[in-house]
Amino acid sequence: MVKVAKTDLDGVLVIEPPTIFEDFRGHYVELYNRTLYEQAGVDQDFLQDDISVSSRHVLRGIHGDRKTWKLISCLYGRFYFVVVNNVPGSQQFGKWQGFTLSDTNRKQVLVPPGFGNGHVVLSETAIFHYKQTTEYDRASQFTLAWNDPALNIWWPVRDPITSERDQGVG
Template identity: 65%
Template structure:
């Protein structure tokens, strides 16, 4: 049975899937539409993506105003930040962080209008996300990962960044 926990951000839910472990290893069901719907996840996911990154790579803050995402870590460990990027919201700029790993198996449900970023803490990590829309690069926003007005704490001082992440807009 999965467990769904509300976070401090409106609409963001931490999901803890059930798992089975024995001498062979473990088995985890990472998505079941009926079980997730019973826990308040109404999104209709239509696309799955992964990114594979090395230690200290930081990706984000990215998002759009249409897509629900269900984020998990398939391998390794990363520090995930979710930011309210809805400029019409009273919670604009608020953020919360989570550590996702292959061992804790936590998932984070991210609503439209929120951005997410992650930095890899292990030698390598696989970031998995389900999306409720097809990827549309022209509909994406990118905020600067180190915008002083967001005041996000990062566990890495000099992350490895793409050009997109180095030049993201300031809040």
């Protein structure tokens, strides 16, 4: 059974996958099962999977677009994950919420269109996995500054490692 919990942000859900099994051999996790997720009310039509592998203190994002649903998981390691409402006219515009995702808690976060997301790696290495409902289209993406004082996002790292894009340069 898939466990789904609402968050402080409308449309953002925390999900516990249907099968998590551990024994002397290691771990088994069922990250997605269309039938079970649909029964739990998560009925998006995912069509692309991506991963990023990053080292400690690397911060990626905050990125998003106006059309893509994303289902975020941590395959390995641990990261702090932030979701920001960037939907013009929303009563929650500019509001954010943070989550710690890891290979031990196995929680997932469902991110709606119009929301940006970013993460910073807390472990030596982390593998960030996301399913999305559209094919990646860089031209339709928006980027929010991770350290924008108007958003006032709390990050557990003071001086993260960022790309030019995430520094507001690219």
